[in-house]
Amino acid sequence: MNVTSKSQIEEINRIRNHKLYKELMSQDVSLYMNDALENDLILNMGPQHPATHGVLRVVLRLDGETIINAVPELGYLHRGYEKLAENATYHEFIPHTDRLDYISPMSNNVAIALAIENALGIEAPPRAQWIRTLVAEMARISSHLMAIGSTCLDLGAMTVFLWTFIEREKLYDLFQEICGARFTTSYSRIGGVANDIPDNVINGIRKWLDEFPALLKKAEALVDRNRIFIDRMAGVGYLSKERAIALGASGPTLRGSGVPRDLRKDNPYLVYEQIDFNIITLNDGDTLARYMVRVKEMYESAKILHQILDKLPQGEVKLNQPKKVLPNKSEIYTKMEELIHDFMLINYGAAPEKGETYTAIESPKGELGFFIVSDGTGQPWKLKIHSPSATNLQTLSEMARGSMIADMVVIIGSVDPIMGEADK
Amino acid sequence: MNIKHNIESDRLTFWEKIYIPEIAKGLASTFKTMFQPKFTRSYPEEKMVPSPSFRGRPVLVQEEEGGRCVACGLCSRVCPALAIEVQPAETDKEKERFPKVFEINMLRCIFCGFCEEVCPEEAIVMSQDYELVFTSQEDAILPKEKLLVPIKNLQDRLEWLRQYR
Numbered sequence: 001m002n003v004t005s006k007s008q009i010e011e012i013n014r015i016r017n018h019k020l021y022k023e024l025m026s027q028d029v030s031l032y033m034n035d036a037l038e039n040d041l042i043l044n045m046g047p048q049h050p051a052t053h054g055v056l057r058v059v060l061r062l063d064g065e066t067i068i069n070a071v072p073e074l075g076y077l078h079r080g081y082e083k084l085a086e087n088a089t090y091h092e093f094i095p096h097t098d099r100l101d102y103i104s105p106m107s108n109n110v111a112i113a114l115a116i117e118n119a120l121g122i123e124a125p126p127r128a129q130w131i132r133t134l135v136a137e138m139a140r141i142s143s144h145l146m147a148i149g150s151t152c153l154d155l156g157a158m159t160v161f162l163w164t165f166i167e168r169e170k171l172y173d174l175f176q177e178i179c180g181a182r183f184t185t186s187y188s189r190i191g192g193v194a195n196d197i198p199d200n201v202i203n204g205i206r207k208w209l210d211e212f213p214a215l216l217k218k219a220e221a222l223v224d225r226n227r228i229f230i231d232r233m234a235g236v237g238y239l240s241k242e243r244a245i246a247l248g249a250s251g252p253t254l255r256g257s258g259v260p261r262d263l264r265k266d267n268p269y270l271v272y273e274q275i276d277f278n279i280i281t282l283n284d285g286d287t288l289a290r291y292m293v294r295v296k297e298m299y300e301s302a303k304i305l306h307q308i309l310d311k312l313p314q315g316e317v318k319l320n321q322p323k324k325v326l327p328n329k330s331e332i333y334t335k336m337e338e339l340i341h342d343f344m345l346i347n348y349g350a351a352p353e354k355g356e357t358y359t360a361i362e363s364p365k366g367e368l369g370f371f372i373v374s375d376g377t378g379q380p381w382k383l384k385i386h387s388p389s390a391t392n393l394q395t396l397s398e399m400a401r402g403s404m405i406a407d408m409v410v411i412i413g414s415v416d417p418i419m420g421e422a423d424k
Numbered sequence: 425m426n427i428k429h430n431i432e433s434d435r436l437t438f439w440e441k442i443y444i445p446e447i448a449k450g451l452a453s454t455f456k457t458m459f460q461p462k463f464t465r466s467y468p469e470e471k472m473v474p475s476p477s478f479r480g481r482p483v484l485v486q487e488e489e490g491g492r493c494v495a496c497g498l499c500s501r502v503c504p505a506l507a508i509e510v511q512p513a514e515t516d517k518e519k520e521r522f523p524k525v526f527e528i529n530m531l532r533c534i535f536c537g538f539c540e541e542v543c544p545e546e547a548i549v550m551s552q553d554y555e556l557v558f559t560s561q562e563d564a565i566l567p568k569e570k571l572l573v574p575i576k577n578l579q580d581r582l583e584w585l586r587q588y589r
Contacts, residue, residue, distance in 0.1 A: 088504065091502070091538075092502065092504045092538075093504075094536075095504045095534060095536040095538070096504065166463050169463070176474070176475065176477070176478060177475050177477055178477070179477065179479075180477045180478050180479035180537060180550065181478075181479050181535060181537075184534060184535065184536065186536045186537065186538075194537075194541070194589070195477070195588045195589045196588045196589075197588075198477075198587075198588060222450075222453070225436065225440050225446075226446060227436060227440060227441055227443055227446070228443075230436065326541070326542070328589070329541075329546075329585065329586070329589050330586065332544050333544070333545075333546065339544050342498070342542060342544055343496075343498065343544075346498055346501055346502050346542050347501060
């Protein structure tokens with residue numbers, strides 16, 4: 001249906017608002033109405049609210065200052081990436097994944113590369129696998145630094161935000177050394193990674209890693225025994241274990257409620273089997289628990305990074321399979337066969353077998369999965385993105401019900417939604 | 425109602441609860457930080473020196489006898505943002521083909537480096553140039569003349585590419 005006239009747009013808006021308010025009014029109200037003078041208030045939070053981490057709109061129904069119901073509305077940052085993928089080859093879709101979860105582009109690149117490799121039935125060489133694990137863990141640290149910094153900023157503790165940003169800045173400098181871009185990395189490729197990491201950059205990572213836990217400890221110590229911080233975080237936004245599982249939460253949101261689910265352990269991908277680390281779970285299920293899970297996970301990630309740097313093997317970073325993986329540059333320049341493969345791969349794409357595959361990794365936000373339906377051509381017939389932010393946001397109304405309106409900001413911050421990923 | 429009892433505040437000690445030592449500690453940390461070296465850079469005066477791995481503005485390599493590009497159109501095909509336009513032409517020289525028109529729309533370019541990765545002639549590379557300011561939309565569409573850069577200015581990047589890619 002083509003929407004052209006103004007009346008059609010108004011009609012669509014009317015239907016959308018109707019659905020929203022129906023959802024909002026679903027709770028029994030008589031319980032909260034003690035005084036005849038009290039009336040419920042419908043309040044729109046966002047989409048242009050600085051504390052909603054992007055363009056999230058939450059419609060709140062308030063009784064005084066108490067939230068009776070909250071309905072998150074997604075879709076303000078919808079760019080149609082699933083549809084775009086159907087008109088691009090698999091290789092061309094890699095830069096698009098940078099813009100999904102734009103706080104940790106490296107782990108998105110790893111996820112899409114693993115998904116395509118799973119569909120193609122190939123596996124990257126060992127060094128590429130280790131490098132991917134390395135960058136994915138670095139992305140986890142940078143994402144969690146942003147998450148705890150912005151949670152503290154929402155509470156008014158600006159110093160934590162600035163200090164974690166310094167660490168994040170150092171990480172981004174390392175990303176620039178590794179792949180050439182700070183933010184939009186596009187580093188993983190089908191069958192490996194774009195380029196090898198030079199030895200001096202490995203030493204740079206090691207140097208940063210030696211300093212990092214102490215600096216994180218310093219930033220963490222600013223608030224971890226602070227009374228105002230704890231009063232505002234502890235006991236707020238409670239999510240029980242059962243409800244967290246039922247609502248499909250994943251990542252720190254789920255582990256903060258005491259469910260030890262982590263795809264790195266449950267369904268090991270890359271080289272996580274060969275690495276010794278713990279899953280962090282806390283049983284409180286409130287915003288403080290989710291915050292602490294992120295903080296502790298960063299120390300675990302630092303531990304993982306140490307092990308990776310010690311064990312990093314030498315060798316090729318790209319698979320030598322010219323029908324599916326782009327050949328090395330030196331071979332393209334000198335050999336006819338590789339030149340032809342280069343042209344064929346770019347023009348028609350690497351074609352997986354007809355069928356369906358689902359591959360998921362534990363991204364910093366939770367389970368990030370790509371469901372690829374292939375019809376045997378170089379372009380996916382359908383590429384579904386299972387994004388952790390979208391599922392985690394479904395827990396929002398559960399957490400918000402019954403808390404104060406000022407807590408809403410903290411609750412949103414503790415879920416750590418990235419709207420680029422939630423809206424796709 | 426989902427409010428649980430505030431367990432964490434019970435764990436705080438008396439001194440942490442009255443908050444006065446915390447204020448003193450906070451101010452002490454503020455004064456300490458005042459004398460530490462600054463992390464930020466005052467940008468226009470101090471410029472960032474990018475490493476050879478940096479992906480800046482895409483440029484065409486210019487050798488003494490002319491550009492390397494043979495107008496195969498592969499960069500234009502792979503570009504996810506559809507930023508490159510190539511129109512081929514032919515001559516009688518040793519290299520038979522050359523681009524009649526080669527335009528990169530810098531408003532569309534996303535600096536992914538795919539054009540450089542697929543180029544079979546090492547003709548288009550990402551330079552170290554990151555200061556891109558345009559005063560109009562027409563200026564942002566770079567023609568061939570503005571894209572050609574002498575090869576001696578790109579040695580760092582070319583060597584890095586040969587070694588690590």
